[in-house]
Structures are given as structure tokens and as C-alpha cells.
Amino acid sequence: MRVLMFGWEFPPHISGGLGTACYGLTKALNKSGVEIIFVVPKAYGDENPGRIKLVNASDIEVNIADEIYKEHWDKTSFLEIDSTLMPYTSEEEYFEMIEKQEETKYSTIDKKDFKSQKFTFSGGYGKTLIDEVKRYALIAASIANQHEFDIIHSHDWLTYYAGIEAKRVSGKPLVVHMHATEFDRSGENINQNVYNIERTGMHAADKVIAVSNLTRNTVINRYGVDPEKVTTVHNGVEPNEDNLYADTEKNIKEKVVTFLGRITYQKGPEYFIEAAYKVLQRDSNVRFVMAGSGDLLNKMIRRVARLGIADKFHFTGFLRGDDVDKMFGLSDVYVMPSVSEPFGISPLEAMRSNVPVIISKQSGVAEILKHAIKVDFWDIDAMADAIYGLLHYSSLPGMFKTYGKEEVDNIKWDNAGLKVKEIYEETAKSRN
Amino acid sequence: MKHICLYFHVHQPYRLRTYRFFDIGNSHEYFDDYANSFIMQQIAEKCYLPANKILLENIKKHGNKFKVNFSISGIALEQFELYAPEVIESFKKLANTGAVEFLAETYYHSLSSLKSKSEFKKQVKMHSEKIEKLFGQKPKVFRNTELIYSDDIGNMVFDMGYKTMITEGAKHVLGWKSPNLMYCSAANPKLKLLLKNFQLSDDIAFRFSEKRWSEWPLTTEKYTKWLNALSPKTEVVNLFMDYETFGEHQWAETGIFDFLNALPGSIIKSSDYSFSTLSEVSNSLQTVSPLHIPYPISWADEERDLTAWLGNELQDEAFNKLYSIEDKVKKCNDEEIIKMWRYLQTSDNFYYMCTKWFSDGEVHKYFNPYNSPYEAFINYMNVLSDFIILVDEKYKINENQSKKAPGLKEEKSASVKAKKTVTKKTTAKKTTTKKATSKKAKTKKASVKK
Numbered sequence: 001m002r003v004l005m006f007g008w009e010f011p012p013h014i015s016g017g018l019g020t021a022c023y024g025l026t027k028a029l030n031k032s033g034v035e036i037i038f039v040v041p042k043a044y045g046d047e048n049p050g051r052i053k054l055v056n057a058s059d060i061e062v063n064i065a066d067e068i069y070k071e072h073w074d075k076t077s078f079l080e081i082d083s084t085l086m087p088y089t090s091e092e093e094y095f096e097m098i099e100k101q102e103e104t105k106y107s108t109i110d111k112k113d114f115k116s117q118k119f120t121f122s123g124g125y126g127k128t129l130i131d132e133v134k135r136y137a138l139i140a141a142s143i144a145n146q147h148e149f150d151i152i153h154s155h156d157w158l159t160y161y162a163g164i165e166a167k168r169v170s171g172k173p174l175v176v177h178m179h180a181t182e183f184d185r186s187g188e189n190i191n192q193n194v195y196n197i198e199r200t201g202m203h204a205a206d207k208v209i210a211v212s213n214l215t216r217n218t219v220i221n222r223y224g225v226d227p228e229k230v231t232t233v234h235n236g237v238e239p240n241e242d243n244l245y246a247d248t249e250k251n252i253k254e255k256v257v258t259f260l261g262r263i264t265y266q267k268g269p270e271y272f273i274e275a276a277y278k279v280l281q282r283d284s285n286v287r288f289v290m291a292g293s294g295d296l297l298n299k300m301i302r303r304v305a306r307l308g309i310a311d312k313f314h315f316t317g318f319l320r321g322d323d324v325d326k327m328f329g330l331s332d333v334y335v336m337p338s339v340s341e342p343f344g345i346s347p348l349e350a351m352r353s354n355v356p357v358i359i360s361k362q363s364g365v366a367e368i369l370k371h372a373i374k375v376d377f378w379d380i381d382a383m384a385d386a387i388y389g390l391l392h393y394s395s396l397p398g399m400f401k402t403y404g405k406e407e408v409d410n411i412k413w414d415n416a417g418l419k420v421k422e423i424y425e426e427t428a429k430s431r432n
Numbered sequence: 433m434k435h436i437c438l439y440f441h442v443h444q445p446y447r448l449r450t451y452r453f454f455d456i457g458n459s460h461e462y463f464d465d466y467a468n469s470f471i472m473q474q475i476a477e478k479c480y481l482p483a484n485k486i487l488l489e490n491i492k493k494h495g496n497k498f499k500v501n502f503s504i505s506g507i508a509l510e511q512f513e514l515y516a517p518e519v520i521e522s523f524k525k526l527a528n529t530g531a532v533e534f535l536a537e538t539y540y541h542s543l544s545s546l547k548s549k550s551e552f553k554k555q556v557k558m559h560s561e562k563i564e565k566l567f568g569q570k571p572k573v574f575r576n577t578e579l580i581y582s583d584d585i586g587n588m589v590f591d592m593g594y595k596t597m598i599t600e601g602a603k604h605v606l607g608w609k610s611p612n613l614m615y616c617s618a619a620n621p622k623l624k625l626l627l628k629n630f631q632l633s634d635d636i637a638f639r640f641s642e643k644r645w646s647e648w649p650l651t652t653e654k655y656t657k658w659l660n661a662l663s664p665k666t667e668v669v670n671l672f673m674d675y676e677t678f679g680e681h682q683w684a685e686t687g688i689f690d691f692l693n694a695l696p697g698s699i700i701k702s703s704d705y706s707f708s709t710l711s712e713v714s715n716s717l718q719t720v721s722p723l724h725i726p727y728p729i730s731w732a733d734e735e736r737d738l739t740a741w742l743g744n745e746l747q748d749e750a751f752n753k754l755y756s757i758e759d760k761v762k763k764c765n766d767e768e769i770i771k772m773w774r775y776l777q778t779s780d781n782f783y784y785m786c787t788k789w790f791s792d793g794e795v796h797k798y799f800n801p802y803n804s805p806y807e808a809f810i811n812y813m814n815v816l817s818d819f820i821i822l823v824d825e826k827y828k829i830n831e832n833q834s835k836k837a838p839g840l841k842e843e844k845s846a847s848v849k850a851k852k853t854v855t856k857k858t859t860a861k862k863t864t865t866k867k868a869t870s871k872k873a874k875t876k877k878a879s880v881k882k
Contacts, residue, residue, distance in 0.1 A: 046743075092819075251565070252599065278454065279453075281454070282453060282454055282456075294755075333717075370804070371806075373804065373806050373807065374803065374804065379453055381454075382452075382453070384453070384454070385452045385453050385454075385810060385811075386806075386807075386810060386811075388453035388809075388814075389810030389813065389814070391451070392817075393749065393809065393810065393813045394749065395658070395745035395746050395749035395809075396745075396746065396806065396809065396810070398745045399744065399745050399746055399787070399806070402745075403787070
């Protein structure tokens with residue numbers, strides 16, 4: 001079984017859960033014997049755009065040092081397409097980015113020789129995000145022409161046109177993976193272009209994988225996809241390597257309650273602030289941290305200032321890699337108040353670091369977690385109460401450490417990988 | 433002649449309201465009056481009233497050939513009085529037939545037998561008095577909360593004057609022994625033990641409507657046949673179950689009331705069992721051997737131990753903290769405070785914090801108003817935190833009073849000259865403390881649900 005996969009960058013160069021999910025799933029699939037041609041968009045900054053780079057596993061910036069998995073990476077080949085596509089980019093953001101690049105675009109020309117030179121494309125990045133998605137799809141078609149594979153797998157809407165094109169030229173079945181829907185990202189104010197691409201992708205696909213039952217329902221109810229076609233495969237979490245930061249020395253006396261994620265509508269940062277305010281009314285011996293960045297950041301800072309809690313409420317900006325682990329190491333409670341969270345890997349990462357978690361009921365991960373406190377995202381009273389309880393009733397964090405860690409260690413990517421492999425096999429079979 | 437004992441347990445807890453941490457220190461309203469009255473009235477309609485009616489009719493029909501045993505927790509009785517007084521009336525009618533025996537237990541359906549001997553005894557006494565007052569009989573047989581029993585508990589119960597106690601016929605203590613005989617406590621051979629036949633009890637209580645069960649549907653003929661097929665050495669079959677089995681756990685639609693209605697006639701007609709009260713069995717049978725039970729057993733879950741209420745960190749913290757204030761609570765000398773403390777002892781509070789139902793036990797989920805044990809724990813601890821503040825305040829006032837009192841006397845006797853000023857001071861102090869206490873009493877009154 002060989003898969004042509006349109007995925008996203010691996011950690012540590014990621015801006016969210018999508019990369020982490022691609023990484024975990026690819027690793028697990030490799031382990032179960034599935035070969036993968038992994039195609040990722042990667043912008044080369046001021047290098048000449050329009051090239052595909054074939055990368056050896058050893059060049060991929062990912063921690064493959066751990067021996068267990070090393071052997072499996074030889075089943076994967078990586079294709080990097082020079083593209084400015086990035087997960088979580090909005091149309092506006094994309095436009096700004098391209099504007100900035102215009103000036104430097106032709107300043108340098110890359111002279112290095114690549115094996116994959118024949119895949120070079122001329123021309124620049126798309127003017128708009130949708131243009132770039134289409135351009136990416138054209139490149140995908142030519143890749144599909146050049147490679148042998150049994151099935152195509154596309155992750156999230158930015159790669160759906162690529163998947164569709166690959167399917168058209170190869171005649172192989174297409175699986176699309178819904179990590180998030182436009183309704184999760186934007187609430188009811190959806191971007192119609194994005195919605196259309198998501199819908200087209202799912203209808204063109206032979207099989208849709210949803211990361212939770214929550215997402216599966218959205219896909220069925222709001223995109224009119226045949227329920228028969230949609231299967232839920234819950235994400236996993238990477239097993240804890242040496243947890244260097246579990247015992248991070250805290251130089252703050254107070255307990256620390258953390259929000260970590262993009263500061264956007266979807267993640268519900270304002271509910272965290274309101275809950276923090278409630279807790280601080282009662283207990284000043286606690287600090288709140290909002291880690292991440294996003295379009296609501298400034299608004300959140302203003303809200304905190306207005307509430308007069310800025311001395312106890314801190315913003316860290318965007319954290320990556322080690323800093324994320326360090327942040328967990330410092331935290332006593334992790335809160336994920338997402339308004340709509342298709343899955344939500346971060347609570348699992350927190351639990352892996354022995355941090356008790358409070359998660360919104362509107363998250364896919366709530367479907368599989370038992371040892372977490374679940375509240376409605378809008379119920380700031382319940383959220384505040386849960387935070388207070390975790391900080392004041394000492395046996396609670398103890399329970400979470402014992403059972404939460406054990407629970408999360410059993411949510412393995414390997415299981416998700418096996419399920420996806422089954423889906424591949426079924427889909428390929430029904431085709432033949 | 434063989435005995436068959438029907439024993440039904442009636443209990444409803446006072447459910448706590450959603451009590452947030454910001455309520456701590458601000459509100460002493462702990463209970464969800466609305467839910468408690470609503471649930472009580474609903475279950476009265478669905479279960480207690482129709483089931484009592486069936487039993488009464490059967491007693492009238494079969495004369496002294498049909499008998500039943502009941503235990504009703506004190507707080508269930510209180511809630512009947514508050515929310516469904518017609519249930520009390522129907523139990524009184526049953527009591528008046530003379531065919532019904534009422535058992536003793538802890539008034540508050542508490543686990544006090546595991547923690548505080550004096551508290552345990554007090555609650556049992558309260559319950560016994562309540563039963564005597566309502567139903568005109570002084571209980572002679574004892575059932576502990578959740579049928580919890582150990583040698584130690586047996587000793588305490590015997591000390592209180594009970595000669596017979598019922599508990600679970602737990603396999604891990606019985607081994608090859610049959611539950612269908614009367615035993616005695618190894619620690620105190622004068623205490624007789626009657627054991628639940630969990631197989632036959634659970635056939636009705638848990639499996640009756642289970643369509644995947646190979647014996648479904650269960651008929652009275654089939655059930656009577658099973659009774660007749662038991663070993664000839666059988667002397668007593670004890671069918672112990674929650675009374676809510678009828679109409680609440682097993683809905684009316686399952687046919688459970690028809691079963692209950694037909695069972696007495698079927699057993700009287702087609703078997704050589706006779707229905708008895710537990711006291712009658714205790715008086716007429718000989719004990720066959722002592723049972724040594726060093727660790728507490730109960731009638732809950734597969735394990736038949738305490739793990740439904742105690743054992744995980746949450747349950748232990750809540751339970752230990754609650755009993756750690758026993759001394760202070762009692763020294764407050766305030767009936768409302770003591771009553772509230774006892775309400776918080778109800779075992780259901782700890783049952784909700786059980787983490788076992790994550791892996792199994794639909795039964796647990798069914799009875800649990802909380803989504804998770806963590807929520808149950810946080811809510812309970814918020815209430816308890818407030819209650820502890822209340823107790824501390826009251827305790828301090830009392831301390832100060834008792835400290836002041838002897839001091840004043842000395843002053844008085846020591847200096848006659850300063851008499852006038854001293855009296856002035858005393859009155860001033862007295863009025864302030866009075867004010868404080870009356871304020872407290874008011875808030876307390878508000879918090880106890882009535």
C-alpha cells in the first residue's frame with residue numbers, strides 16, 4: 001500500500017495541531033507498513049518560488065532520533081512544494097503576506113542543483129490564497145503523474161484541490177481528512193470560498209475521515225456528505241519522551257493556570273479571561289497565562305486591562321517547541337475553552353506533562369477523555385469553579401496525575417494509524 | 433418449613449445544589465429543594481405509592497401468610513413529610529396490618545459506622561425513635577447503610593441492643609457456605625446474621641427487564657420453581673433489594689408490578705416457603721456457624737466492598753475532612769449546624785465521586801446527577817468549605833463565651849468596688865454575642881432545607 005499524501009509541516013515548525021497530527025499519523029502508518037509519498041508546501045522565503053524539492057528523510061527537520069521509529073522513515077519520501085500555503089491562514093492574512101513578498105520576490109535566484117529539478121515550475125505564488133490553492137493543485141497533478149501509488153490522502157481544505165487533481169490524473173481513490181471545518185474556525189460567519197472548497201473536496205472524495213464525532217456530525221449536517229462515507233478516527237498523542245520539564249523549577253509562588261493556543265474566535269480566549277476574573281475575585285494567590293498569538297490578541301489584552309487584573313494575567317506571545325513543554329511544566333491547570341474544537345491535541349499534551357485539564361464540551365477530545373473536567377465553553381461559572389477546585393482541593397490534582405497520565409498514554413497514534421490503514425484498504429478494494 | 437424474607441430498602445438523599453466557589457462564605461443554601469421535591473414526588477408516583485398499594489392488597493388477600501420487611505432512611509422519611517406526605521400515610525397503613533417489620537439503620541444513611549462510634553450510635557437512636565413515632569414499632573433488626581458489615585460494626589450494633597443484623601451474602605466471605613442459613617458473628621456469637629441471596633435478589637432487582645438475559649422474561653412460576661429447586665438444606669431465602677426496583681429501576685412497562693403482585697400468591701400456593709419477618713426468622717432458626725468478617729463488606733457492585741464510596745483520593749479527602757470537624761461541630765452546640773453536618777454525611781455524596789463507573793457500572797451512572805466524579809467532588813468540597821467556615825465562626829464565638837464567663841465571675845468576686853462598671857461591660861458583651869449568634873441562626877435556618 002502506497003499513499004500519496006498532501007500534508008503539512010512537521011514539528012517543530014508548526015503553527016498548530018495540524019502538523020502534529022500529520023506527523024503522528026504518518027509515523028504510525030509507516031509503522032504498520034504503509035508507504036507514503038509525503039507532499040508539503042514550504043515557502044523558501046526569498047528563493048525562487050515554484051520548485052518541488054525532494055527531501056531525504058534525514059533532511060527533514062523532525063526529531064527522528066528515537067530508534068524505534070527510525071527504521072520506518074525509509075518508507076516515506078518527502079516532497080516539498082515551494083508554496084506559501086500555511087495552515088490557519090485567512091485570505092486577508094495571505095494577501096498581506098504576499099504584498100510584503102512582492103518586493104523581494106525576484107531578488108535572488110537559487111543556483112543549487114536538485115534531483116527533482118524536473119519538477120520546477122515557473123511563475124510566482126498565487127495572488128490570493130485561493131489562487132495559490134489552485135496553483136498548488138496543478139503541481140499536485142504533475143506529481144501524481146510521476147509517481148506510483150494506490151490511494152490519495154489530503155489533509156484539510158488547502159490541499160483538497162490538490163487531492164482532487166491527483167485523483168483526476170491518476171484515477172486513484174481519494175481520502176480527505178477533516179481536521180477542522182470552516183464552522184469551527186469562523187462560527188456562523190463562514191468564508192464561502194473556503195466552505196465551497198471543503199464541500200467540493202468531501203463530495204469528490206471516496207472517503208472522509210473526521211477527527212471526532214463532533215466533526216463528523218458537522219460534515220454530515222452542514223456539508224451534506226453521505227454518512228456512510230464519513231468515519232471518525234480520533235487523533236492520538238505522541239508518547240512522552242523524556243519529560244525534561246515535568247519538574248521545571250517554578251520561581252513563582254502562586255499557582256499557574258494556562259491557556260495555550262491560537263488567540264482566535266475558535267479557541268474562546270475571552271471565556272478564559274472572564275473565568276480568570278471570577279477566580280481572582282476570590283483568590284489572589286494565582287496567576288493566569290495566555291500563551292499564543294492570533295487576531296484577538298490585542299482585544300484580549302485590552303479586556304484584561306479593563307478588568308484590572310493585568311498584574312495577575314500574563315501574555316507570552318506565540319510559544320513553540322521547548323517553550324510549550326516548559327509552559328506545561330510551570331502550569332498547575334490547563335484550560336481549553338474552545339468554542340468549537342474538532343479535536344484538540346493540546347489537552348493531551350498537558351496531561352502527558354501531568355497537568356490537570358479543563359476542556360470545553362464543544363471539543364472532539366471530550367469524546368474520548370474521562371479524566372478531565374468538561375464544561376460548556378460559555379459557562380464561565382463552571383469553568384471558574386473547576387479552576388478553583390483544582391487549585392484548592394489537593395486530592396484532585398493527585399487523581400489527575402495518577403489516572404490522566406495513564407489515560408493519555410493509551411491514546412496512541414498507532415491505533416489511529418491502524419484505523420486509517422483499514423480505511424485505505426477498504427477504499428482501495430471497493431474501487432477495484 | 434422454609435422462610436422467605438422480602439426486604440425493601442427505601443432511601444432518597446438530599447441532593448446538593450450546584451454550589452460554586454463564589455458562594456463560599458456568601459450562601460449557606462446547600463441543597464437543591466426543587467430537584468429534591470420534584471424527584472421525591474415523581475418516585476412516589478412511579479414507585480412508592482403503587483408498590484405500597486400492591487403490598488397492602490396482597491396482605492389483605494393472603495392474611496398472615498404474606499409479610500414484608502422495610503427499612504426507610506430518616507432523610508427519606510423527612511422528605512416524604514415535606515414533599516409527599518401521602519407516602520407516609522401509605523406506609524402507616526402497611527404498618528397497621530401487623531404484617532410489616534421496620535428495620536433500624538442510620539438516620540442519615542451515613543457511613544458513620546466506619547468513622548465514629550458515638551456518631552453512629554446517635555444516628556441509629558434517632559432513626560429508631562423516628563420509626564417508633566411514625567409506625568408504632570421499635571425496630572429489632574438492624575441494617576447498616578448499604579448493608580455494610582464487619583466484625584467491629586457487629587459489636588457496636590450488638591452493644592446497642594440489636595440481636596439480629598442483615599448483610600450481603602458476599603461470595604468472598606462465604607466461600608462454599610450458603611447464604612440460605614442463619615449465621616452469627618465470630619466476634620460476638622450472640623449477634624445473628626441474615627444474608628442476602630444476591631443471585632435471586634438481583635434476578636429481580638437488576639435482571640428483570642434485561643432482554644439479553646437468557647431467563648428473560650421472568651415469570652413468577654419460573655421464579656417459584658427456582659426457589660423449589662434450591663438445596664433441601666435451605667432454611668431461609670433473603671430477597672433484599674432497593675424498593676425503587678419497582679417502577680423506578682424497572683419501569684412499570686416491564687411488568688415488574690404484575691410480577692410483584694403475583695409473586696406472593698405463587699409462592700404461597702406452589703412452594704413450601706412461608707413469608708416471614710426478619711425477627712420471626714431470627715427467633716425460629718438456629719445459627720449454623722460463625723462468620724469472621726474483619727474487613728467491611730457491602731451490597732454494592734461486583735466487589736461487595738466499600739469502593740463505591742471510599743478509597744479513591746477524592747472520596748477519602750472529602751470523607752476525612754468531613755469527620756475531622758466532628759469535635760468542633762458538636763462543641764458548637766447548635767442543632768442546626770449538627771443537622772447540616774449530618775446531611776453532608778449521606779453516603780450518596782461519596783458515591784457520586786466514585787471513579788469506578790468509568791470502567792463499568794451503568795448502575796452508578798444511573799444514580800449520579802453529576803457528569804463526572806470530579807464535578808461531584810468539587811461541588812461537595814465547595815459546600816464543605818463553606819460549612820467549615822460556618823463551624824469555625826460559631827466555634828470561636830462559643831470559645832470566647834466560655835472563656836469570658838469564668839473570667840467575669842472572678843472579676844465580680846474579686847472587686848466589689850468595680851461592680852457597677854463590670855456589669856455594664858458584661859451586658860454590652862452579652863448583647864453583641866447574642867446578635868452574632870442570632871444572625872448565624874438565621875442564616876443557618878435558611879440553609880437547612882425546609
